[in-house]
Amino acid sequence: MRSRKNRTHEKGLPESQDGIAAVIGEVEKAEPPVPEPEAEKAEPPVPEIAPDAAAADAAKEIGEIKKRKWAGNLIRGLAVVILCLAVFFCAGDMASRHYQITFYQEICRFLTGNIRIVFISDLHSREYGQGNADLLADIAALSPDLILLGGDMINWNDTDYEPVLETCRALTKLAPVYGVPGNHESERIYNAGDQDLYARFENAGVTMLRNESKIVRIGDNSVQLIGITGTEDGFERNGAQECMTQIPANRNMYRVVLAHVPVLFKEKLASYSYDLGLAGHAHGGVIQIPRIGGLYSAEEGFLPAYSRGEYELRNGASLIVGGGLGDAGWLPRINNRPELLVIDVNWC
C-alpha cells in the first residue's frame, strides 16, 4: 500500500484526492489558526487560492522527502552491494584456499641459458597438503634451478616449526635453497630466545644469507645472490650497507638481491647495481583493490607502493614482491590469493 501511495504523491497531482487531502489536513493542522475578518466571511468563499498553494507546498515537501528517501535507499543499497561484493570476494578466496602460481619473465643477456627461480615467502608455517605435499609437488613439476626463501617461513610464536624444516629438506632435493630471515624469524630469535633457529635452517639445507652474498653456478652461468636482512632503520648499522658496498662491480653474472621487507628497496637499495630484487612481507596489502593494488601494509600504511607484483626501481632493476603463501594475523585476504612465484630469467 505504501508504494502505491508514494507513486501517487510523486506525480504531485490529485489523481487520488485522498492522499492530497490528508497532506493538506496535516499542513493546516501544523500551522496556527489565522482569524478571518468578518467582511470576508460574508463574501462568497474563494477556496481555490489557499488550498492550491498549500497543495503545491505539500507536493514540494513530499518531493524533498522523497528525494531524501531515495538518497537513503541509494546509500543503503550501495552499502549492501559493497558488503555483498566483499563477502563474494572473501568467499571466493576462502573457496580457493589453494595458492596460485604467478610467473614472471626477465631477460638477461649475460646468460647463455635460461634460469628458473622459485620464490617462496611468508609461508607462516602453513601447510598445503600433508607436509606441504601439494606445494612440493608443484615446485618439483616446475623444475627450478634455484629456490629462494623470502623470510617469515614460520610464526614467531610457533611451538614447533619442524614441518617447515621438513619442507625445506624436501626443497633442497629439488634445487639449491637460499633464504633470508623475515621479521618473524628475527622476533623468534630475539624475543622468544630461539638462538638455534639459523642453525636449524642451515641443517635443513638452507643457506641463510645474512647481509652476505654467494655466487651460485647454474650450468654455464653464474648468479650472484645477495641477502639483506632487517628494515631500512637498521640498514647502516646491521652490516647491510657494508655488504652492498663491497659487492664487486662484475656485471658478467646475474645479480639478485633478496630482502624480506620491500620498502627497503625503495629507501636503501635502489642506488646499488643489480638486476632483480625479491621481497615479500606485505601479504599483498591484505585486500587487493582492482587497478589500485594493496590496501595496507605495516611499513607504508594505507595504499602501499609495494604490496604485490612487479615494480621498476630507480636503478633500472626489477623488484618482484610476492603476495606470500600464508598469513600471520586474523585479517582475511580479499581478492588476494596466496601465491608461489616463478621467475624465469631468459637469455633472449
Add this chain to the structure above:
Amino acid sequence: MNLTDRLIVHDDQMTEEQHQRSLFRKTLAFMTKKWWRTLFLLLILMGIFFVADVVIVNPRSATVIMTLNYEQASDGLTPNATRFNMYEIKTEPVLQATIRYAGLEGRLTTDELSGCILVEARHEGSSGDENFISTSYRIEFRNPGTIPERSAKSMLLLLCKAYREYFYENYAVSKTTAGRGLDDLDISTEYLSRVDAFALKIGQIERYAEERMNESGDYRDPTSGLAFSDIRIRAQNLRIFDSNNLQSYVIYNALSEDADILRDQLLYRKRMAKINYDKKLASYGVNNEGIDIYDKAMTSIYMIPTINDKSQISIYMAMTGMDKMVEKADEDLIEAIELFKKMESDQTIADAVVSRPGSKEQQAKVEELLERLDKKINVLFADLVTMDQAYESTHVQRYMMFNGPWSAHTLRAALIEAALMTLAVAVIGFGVIYLVLKSKESDGQHV
C-alpha cells in the same frame, strides 16, 4: 479490472493446455506485480557479482599482441627467408615447451592446450591492399578452467616464451663463424703453414666483423662499448703487421721444422702453381686469338635507350663479345703474373731452407711469435663471440616484440557474459516459483 487481474482470473472451464498457460501467466503476473522491486534489485546485484567475477576474480582469458620487427616480415618471411607461419605457435614443440614451463606435464595435453589458443592477424595500419601481409598478430589464451592455479596471463607469458625460443632456435640463430668457431687449420707443424693458417683465421674474423658491420654499422656492445668495426680493425692489424711480419721473418731466415719436408711441400706447391700458370697463359692466348679473328662489323658500340617506371630515359652501352674477351684476357694475364711470382718465391725458399737453414735461436723465437699470434687471435675471437652473442640476443628481442598480456575481457564482453548468467539465474528463479505455484494449485489452494 486491470490487466494483471485479468491474467489471474481462473476459469474452471479451461482445458488443461489453457490451464497451464494461465498458470504461467499467473506466475509472471505474480512476480511482476508483487516482487518486481526485489527482483530488480536482486538482478542488479547478480549482474554486479557476475561482472566482478568475470572481470576481476576470474579473468579467464588473456591476450597479447605480437609484432615482428625485421625486414623480411613484411614479405611474410622469417629472418632466414623461409615462409613465416604464425600457426607454428600451436605446433607440438611449442606447446610441449609451454606445458613443461608451466609444470603441467601429465595434467594438460598439447591438444587441450592448443584448443585454448586463438591466433589472428591484425590489420591495423593496412592500406586496404588485398595483398597486405600483417606483421602484427593477436594471441589469445582462454583458460580451460582445469588449471585454476595458473592464470591465463601466466600461461600466455609462458606460451610467448616458448614460441620466442622456438623462433630463435629455428630462424634467428646465425650459423656463421661466431657460432661455429674458427676452422681448425693447423694441419702442419711447419712454420710457414702455421703462419698461413693463422692468416686464414684472421681473414675469417675480419670477414665476419665486416658482415656484421654491414648489417648494423652503429651497433656497440653495451658492456665493452666495442663496435664490429673495432674488431675488424684489430683483425686487419693482426693480418698486416703480426701475420705478414712473421711470414717474412720465417721466409727471410729460411726457418723450418724439417727442411726436406718443407722443401718437398714448396716444390709441390710450385708445381701446382705452374699448372695454374700454364692454364692462365693458355686462356690468355685463346682470348687474344679470339680478339684477332673477331668480325670487325661486330665491334661497333651499341647504345640502347631505356625508360624506367618514372618515365626517365637513360642510354646504356651494350657490351659485345669482344669486350668480354678483352676483360678475360686481362684477368688471366694478371693472375699468371701473380702465380709466377709465387713460383719464384717458393723456389727461392726451397733452395734456402736446404742451403742455409735457420738457427735454433731463430726457431725458438719464431715459436714464441707464433704462440703470441695464436693468443692474440684467440682473444680477438673471444671478443667477437661475446659481442656477437649480445648482438644476436638484442636482435632477437627486436625481431619479436610482445605487448601485454592483459585480461582479454572487454567490459562489453564481460557485461554480455554477466547478463547471460543473470538471465540464466532469473529463468531458474522463475521456474522455481512456477513449480511452487503449480504444486499449490494442485493441492487445491487458490493462487
